[in-house]
Each structure stands twice: as C-alpha cells, then as structure tokens.
Amino acid sequence: MGRPLVLLMAVSAGMAIAGNYYAQPLLPMISREFHVSNGTAALVMTLGQLGYTCGLLFILPLADLLERRRLVVIMSLTVAVTQAAFGSATSAAVLLPVALLVGTASVLAQLIVLTATALADDAERGRVLGAVSAGLTLGILLARTVSGGVGDTGGWRLTYWLAAALMLVQAGVLARVLPRSQELGRRLRYPDLLRSLPALLRDEPVLRLRIGYGTAMFASFNLMWTAIVFLLAEPPYGYGAGTIGLFGLAGAIGAMASSTTGRLADRGLSVPGTGVASLLLLAAWLPLSLGGHSLAALIAGVVILDLGLHMMSVLNMSEILKLRPEARSRMQAAYLICYFVAGAAGSALSALLWTHFGWNAISAAGAACGTLGLLLWLATFRSPRLRAVGPSVG
Numbered sequence: 345m346g347r348p349l350v351l352l353m354a355v356s357a358g359m360a361i362a363g364n365y366y367a368q369p370l371l372p373m374i375s376r377e378f379h380v381s382n383g384t385a386a387l388v389m390t391l392g393q394l395g396y397t398c399g400l401l402f403i404l405p406l407a408d409l410l411e412r413r414r415l416v417v418i419m420s421l422t423v424a425v426t427q428a429a430f431g432s433a434t435s436a437a438v439l440l441p442v443a444l445l446v447g448t449a450s451v452l453a454q455l456i457v458l459t460a461t462a463l464a465d466d467a468e469r470g471r472v473l474g475a476v477s478a479g480l481t482l483g484i485l486l487a488r489t490v491s492g493g494v495g496d497t498g499g500w501r502l503t504y505w506l507a508a509a510l511m512l513v514q515a516g517v518l519a520r521v522l523p524r525s526q527e528l529g530r531r532l533r534y535p536d537l538l539r540s541l542p543a544l545l546r547d548e549p550v551l552r553l554r555i556g557y558g559t560a561m562f563a564s565f566n567l568m569w570t571a572i573v574f575l576l577a578e579p580p581y582g583y584g585a586g587t588i589g590l591f592g593l594a595g596a597i598g599a600m601a602s603s604t605t606g607r608l609a610d611r612g613l614s615v616p617g618t619g620v621a622s623l624l625l626l627a628a629w630l631p632l633s634l635g636g637h638s639l640a641a642l643i644a645g646v647v648i649l650d651l652g653l654h655m656m657s658v659l660n661m662s663e664i665l666k667l668r669p670e671a672r673s674r675m676q677a678a679y680l681i682c683y684f685v686a687g688a689a690g691s692a693l694s695a696l697l698w699t700h701f702g703w704n705a706i707s708a709a710g711a712a713c714g715t716l717g718l719l720l721w722l723a724t725f726r727s728p729r730l731r732a733v734g735p736s737v738g
Contacts (some may be wrong), residue, residue: 345472352521354476355458355512360420361453362448362494363427363507364392364430365484368569369492369588370500372577377500378436382574386695386727387568395447400680403451405537407673409627412459412525413518418555419452420515424508431504440726453480454680458673462525463667467610470662474606477658485592485650488569492589500585541678546649548667548675554660555679556720557618559686561625561656564713566690568632568649571706572642580637594646605655609662615724616662617659622721624652626714655715 367374367388380545408414426446433439457476464472491503544551572591576583609685628649635642664675690713697705 345460345468349463349521350367350460350472352474352517353456354479355455356420356479356518357456357476357478358481358486358512359507359510360423360456360483361450361480362483362487362490363511364396364450364506366491366503366507366659367392367443367500367731368573369488369585370495370503371573372491373495373500374439378439378682380436381699383695383699384436386574386691386698387440389566390688390691390695391440391443392447393566393684393691394529395449395520397447397681397684397688398444399448399451399452400677400684401538401541402456403448404677405674405681407455407458407532408537409532409534412455412462413522415517416452416455416522417515419449419455420511420518423449423452423506424511424515425449427504427511428508431500431501431508432608446591453483453677457661458676459522459525462672463523469665470606470608470610470658472606473609473662473665474604474658477606477654477661481654481657482596483715485596488592489589491589492585492592495589496584496586537674540674541681544668544671544674544678548577551664551679553720553724554664555682557622557656557717558660558679558683559614560713560717560720561621562683562687563690563693564625564629564710564717565649565653565708566578566655566687567694567697567706567713568646570691570694572635572646572699573705575636575642575703591643593644594643594650597647605658606662609659614659616661617655619721621652621655621659622714622718624648624657626711626718628652628705629711629714632710633704635707636703643680 369381371385371388372375374380374388375382378385426442426449430439430442430446433442451604457473457480460476461469461473491500494503494506502649545555573588575581576588577590605617628645630645631638631641632645632649635645660679661676664679667675693709694706697709722736
C-alpha cells in the first residue's frame, strides 16, 4: 500500500473523528452562551460518544455488505451536514440532539481505518493500522488545539463551519482517489449483520479480552479529558479556550509511537506490548493527581496517558482484525461499541465527579480504571484459560 494513500487515509480519519472532540475546549464558551451549567455543557461530549456508539452499531457493519468507497464518501458528506448544523444551533435544546448526530456520523473514522487495513497486505497490516490510527489519534488530540484557537479568534461556531467545509473537500478527494473495495458480504442481509454481533462476542475469547482492555482504557481517557477543560478554566489556572486547546499537543506526543506499536503487532509482540501500555495507563494518574496545582505534573500525566492509550488501541485493533477476515467490520463494531459505551460512561461520570467532588475524585476514578486494566493483563498469566488466549494473540 503506497505511502501517499496511507497518509491520505490517516489525515481523513483524523478529520472525521475530530468533529466529536472540537467541543471539549469550547465547553465553557457554550455554557456561557446558552446559560447552562458546566455539567449540562459536558453532555455534548457524552451525547457525542453515545452517538458514535450508535454509528458503530448501525453503520459500521454495513462495510461487510456495501462497497466501502461509496459508503466512505456518503458518510463524509453526512459529517459535513451535521457539523454545519451543530455550528448553527440556536439553543441548548437544539445543540444536544445535534451533538448525538455529529457523534453518529463521525463513525466515518472507523470506516476509513477498516478500509485501510483491508487494502493492506498481511505483512504490512500492523504498520498501516498504526499509521492510520496515529492520524485518528492526532485528530482527537489536535481537534482541541485547533478548536480552542479558532474559538478564541472567531467564536465556537466558526470551528464547526470551517470543519464542515473541509469535510466537503475530503469527500471529493476520497471519491476520486480511493480504490473500489471487494464486496464480500452481499449474501448477508442487514438484519443478519446486526444479529451476528452477539454471536461474535460469544465465540471469540480474544475479542472479549481486548474489549476488557479497551473499556478500562477509554473510560480513563474520557474521565481525564472531560474534566481537564474545567480544571484549566478555573483558578489557579484560569486559561482561555485557546490555551486549553494546546494541551492536545501534549497528548499528541503519544501518537508518535504509532509505527513502533504497529510493528510490535506485526512481529507477534502484542502481549508484552499490552503489559507496557497497561502500566502506562495506570502510572499516568500519579502525576495527573498532582495536576490540580502543578502544571508540569498535569502535562506529564497527559503525555503518559495518551501514549498508553495509543499503544493499547493499536494492539487491540491489530489482534481483533486477525480473527475473521470476512467479518472485520462486525468484529471492529463489537469491540468499539463496548469501547465507546465505556467512554460515554467515563464522560458522564467525569461531569458528575467534577461537579460534586473535584479533581481528586477524577484522579481516583481514573486510577481505578488503570488498575482494572493492569489486573486483567496480569490475570492472563495466572489463569490457564486466559493464558491460552493471551499468548495466542501475541
């Protein structure tokens, strides 16, 4: 698979997922404009994650049924429409339902990841997955930097109008450049695709194990990123949206490990790599717990947490996509549905804990998630049944 096409798909995945994260540094501005509490404004993130989960359940499985290039282009246009609608919302009552639609449409990012891995040869699939996943991760992280800067300059609405215009351009480029995909699943009906998801969860122990890692990881990630914008907007920091958005640059350092992580998977080192990622996801909460009064500790924690998350994401997806080539989109959907339900729960819990208990409670909950992930990895060496699963995916 040529480098220009891999780069295009990495950028496209990043732009697609960014729409679900532009709002994070803008939440205080949205709260003030619509005269709602910070907790209500944070529902934008929660609904976005829930919408994304709906997209994973109802849209992503279509990639086993429909021609993928056409599906990617249609979803790119849908993302543009929903982002323009979000930027034009006139009240919180309008904004929150549209946030759900923005999240649903942004499942385009996972369609692009799936398309890239399907185009790659077996020997390079981990590398391609790592590269495109890096683009997706950078889209999540840099979305905050871009939206914060644009929000400070022209208001939060301008971010979404510009993003919608860029998505229209992306739709045209992908329609021209992407090769047509092989339509392997035409004999399956759409209801059969959806009904097959519980069976995949039942029959694939590797999938269930990777779901365990992924849910602990993403709940922890969303606990931190939902609350950190409020922490940074209040004393002792008191930063504006532009400065808050710069924290995405700190987290982007973790995405630099993408090619290395992908090659670990290609070389059969997923199990030790998973252990390293689990340690990072727990260790990050030590400096983060000091972040209420130490900017250096807060930045260090963000870097470590995002590094662990990116490593774990690439390793999880690499192992899952090896299981059943004919059902890749459904395997990916089953994993990511659980993943983003956990993310939505993390966002909702973060808003609740921040409102009533503050940053220390956020840190305790995040450390608990990290501990669960590490204990699950350690259990693969203590349980004969899980040990059989662990090395088989390494």
